Amino acid sequence: MSGSDPLFPGFVYGGLIASLIDCHSTGSAAAAAYKAAGRELGTQPELRFVTASLHVDYLRPTPLDAELEIRGRIEEIKGRKVIVTSTLSAQGQVCARGRVVAVQVPEAMKPPPGSPA
């Protein structure tokens, strides 16, 4: 997958932008949860988050040949739920805004230790 939009060569495909915002937000949610618990990142038991909902506003086409920067902000931590808002920028311009509701994964859903994930 090149990341190019199939209809608009030279611009980043919107589904990839959604994927980047999704990944960045669940990672940010986990980091915030570790911090809120006063724990070091990555310590056991691991805190993992899945996406309950994803919203992306596409403000302008995102150029394919530029470095992309995503900045997330923790809007709210409430129990197992973390809300993360973010911007995706290229060349200093915000191209997309995201809002993700991330939920901490129950222990039962986690893959067993040592699994290839």
Add this chain to the structure above:
Amino acid sequence: MSGSDPLFPGFVYGGLIASLIDCHSTGSAAAAAYKAAGRELGTQPELRFVTASLHVDYLRPTPLDAELEIRGRIEEIKGRKVIVTSTLSAQGQVCARGRVVAVQVPEAMKPPPGSPA
């Protein structure tokens, strides 16, 4: 890209679900716009849509080994804007719901005829 979630093997990655809903919705928007104009699909000048906003609610994990079905519904057509809601199902269960605001591409943004897109 296998489509598997990097954290949860056996389930479809949420970013891919967002991509599927995005593609299906902009295509549905175009089809609705042709129909609303009383035109045959694919006739010139071509009606193309981009995503202004994408919202996905993830209701349950989507199994990787099942056939996925997306069904879209045109919620509203208003000028150049079409709102499409959709469900993504596997094995008869709705796994995700989408809502996309699609906007018809201005002539100036279209790639020239014969371009590889």
